[in-house]
Amino acid sequence: MRNVAIAGVGYTNVFVSKRKDMNAPEMIAEAVDNAFRNTNLRPEDIDAIVIGNMQTFEGVNLPHLWASEHFCGVGKPVMRVATGGTTGMSVVHAAYYHIACGLYDTVLAIGWEKQSEGDSQVGLTGIVLPEALALVPLGLDMTGKQGMVFSGGGSTGAASFQAMSYLAKSGGTIEHIDKMAALERGNAALNPYAHLKVPNCKPEDIAATPIVSYPLRFGHTCPTSDGATCMVMCSAEKAPKIADKVAWINGLANCASEPTTGNLLEGLLTDPAEQMPAKIASKKAYEMAGITDPKKEIDMAEFYDGFAHQSMMWSERLGLFDEGKAPEMLDKGVMNLDGEMPVNPSGGVLCTNAIGASAMNRVSECALQIMGLAEGGHQVPKKVRNALAHGWGGLFQYVTVTVLGDTPRKM
Amino acid sequence: MAKEREILNSVVPLDFTYNYRVGIPLEKYILGLAEGKLLGVACPSCKKVVTPPRSICGICNEKLDEWVEVGPEGTVENWTIGHVRLEKGEAKDNDEPVLIGMIKLDGATSLMPGLIEGMRPEELAAGARVRAVFKAEPEGSVRDLDHFEPA
């Protein structure tokens, strides 16, 4: 067992709806180039590479094979990890184990998605479609409203059930979701790598957008983005040789639950706002990082929030606020960029969602905050010692958690 | 005992549409085909010349932006005779065998797959010389290079 550091980050020059000037491997190459530029490393310095995306979104099977030359993978050990929304962080975790096990010292972790090339909602519906279609011969009508319910309505349909359940549990209101979304859109305006940016966004601006699936408005939902992220990770021995400032991975865990729509053929229904895996994984990660009171010791957090109510929900389930307290904390300004517990200073997934990169960006953003390198004004004003990064995916059932620190954990 | 009941089986054809950005190098190649030209790019480091062109030589970690015209003649380096074809992943018998060559276009170092017409299967061998045949009416796709014929 040995400590692992994040020594540098490279993003694509932009995260946008449609990256028209390049194909997928070229887009990956841009992020890898930027990571090399930011760390002064060269391809020969890299011992191994972990890469991931959601392949049904681009319609290319095992796309790392096609892209091998574009991320300097030829002649190197390369592993492909894909776990849905959590992919980006699962890739980071795999890179962590590459180093922690002692086999490799310097590893690239790459997460990417080029959502403009496929149909993301069709891709997402494909999670549940085979199970739903298996019920067609038994009389399920796949057309009309009933069909949309069973197929989760893409993802917004399923998320609306979660939002309703969360509001009922916490006593929050749809206005709180407006406020959360406005906060994150405003943060994104300060992040040069964010996709949807609205300077000085007001809750009223969000409230003016149409309802997609009650209580979720269009302004509460994430975009689909094209983009890639490449992180350079290394062993404690290598870290001082690569970078002056590093962030340490001090705790990590993940946990799987049942699909939230229920295992249609053989399983049970669960409450989509309960998110027990978040509680289990965060407890484990805090223990590993030696954090006993996350409310006090964690300085900022980046959550995987495809929908704005989730930033409130995750901050409770991951132990940063007591259950049901997030709407109140939001009202008090605690979650603001300059608050006591800044949440998604980058703008979160709500503002930038290149899916395979999304959960990775939570880690890279926490690392940049710890290094004090967040660009464009979204660096939080207070000193960040410990940060929490969170990924979420599957059919509302996977949670990954990474705890980062400015000093390595004690073994 | 009653005959065992057949368990239900869902047959589900899925049809997605994808829109792929080909990238700038391949776009240039496709536009070249319409003019009857085959374009490749050279690596400044290892000197290889590849077609179809791409943006990066991953082995040398170099940008590929030195354009060269290759072909239209080339040499068959490897080949196979298709007694079947794959239709959506299913092997269907061909009425006539199909000749597929890996062709090294003159001036290129890479091999390109191509259909070879106007040649009997027993004539196909490594070293055979072939020439590219372009579509008379280009469509702006990689298929504007239609096939190869004996040179």
Added chain:
Amino acid sequence: MASAQTRYASDIGMPRERMLFETVKGFYDSLGITRHDIGTFIFASNDFQDGRTISNVFADSPVGAYMKDETKVEADGSFAYLYGVMRILSGHYDTALIIAYGLGGSQFRPYLVMDYTMDPSFTRQVGIMNELVAAALQARAYMMKYGLTEEELAAVAAKGLRNAAANPVQLRGQANATASDVLKSRPLYSPLHEFHCYPPTDGCCVMLLASAKRARELTRKPIWVAGIGHDLDTYYLGEKDLAVSKSAQRAAAAAYKMAGLSDPAAEIGVAEISAPFAQQELILQEALGLFPEGSGSQVMGGGLSEIAGKLPVNPSGGALGAHAFCASGLQRIADAANQLRGEAGACQVKESKLAVAHGQDGFCAQQNMVTVLSS
């Protein structure tokens, strides 16, 4: 490590979840453990093959991963094994369950999955290349470079069919198969016939990896991971010599270095190599240093890689007997471990202490994983 496999089939005749549940539950029962004894679950499955986005979504609970640590390597099962080894070596986990499955026999056509592996904007649009064409070109490349005859290539497939006939889990086997039987099978793309190529297969393979201490508690005959290595070649088929596999050479070199082997051909007693096409067994056994480069004719002529030969390769029948996408590489590792335990039944080779196993992904084995196992 310990492992279990389904009996591979062209149509397993049950839902995927049921197949996973029965295989994994049966495995737990055979070891006298429950799902709570598993530290981390690592899947190897493929969204295209499964026809499902995030293929593990409905597969977690059937294998007992509910509220547990779980992740997925979207690649051949040998890469999930590799990740499991890393997680245990890191000291974070004592046990890792590797679950690799594919339903290429009944659910989705494997050649179509491989069509989607090609780049979408050139190779797929040109419409000439597919998995069989690539394999045929690779076979021709080896034959041209090293003078292998069609009969000798067919002899590789015939050996696979004979060995598979002796292995009860395999889908396709034929006792007494000869090269002429192979050449009489349906011609596909020359020089390949149907029996040179893997049969589309349904099935799954699970394996339990454990730390040294835990392994001794779980089994009286643990098999040890002595070395691992993996590597990737360029994607472009027209820019490499298909008759050799440089990435398998590099992967093997890393694995042998870790295992401390200086003369693998002399030290290793048995090999299980993922070769879904006959010529790949020759190319890969050479890349793994088991036989000299270009020795295919001599090896087949002398029967050197037969079960009773000097260095048996694929005594299980290999991927020509069954090739369930993703499960295939893990199956090779499991079969190699069974050989070292002396539990390979009619496929058992003479006693040996070291085995090498291999898994791969991509056209013409673009990506390779090699592991050395020791008793």
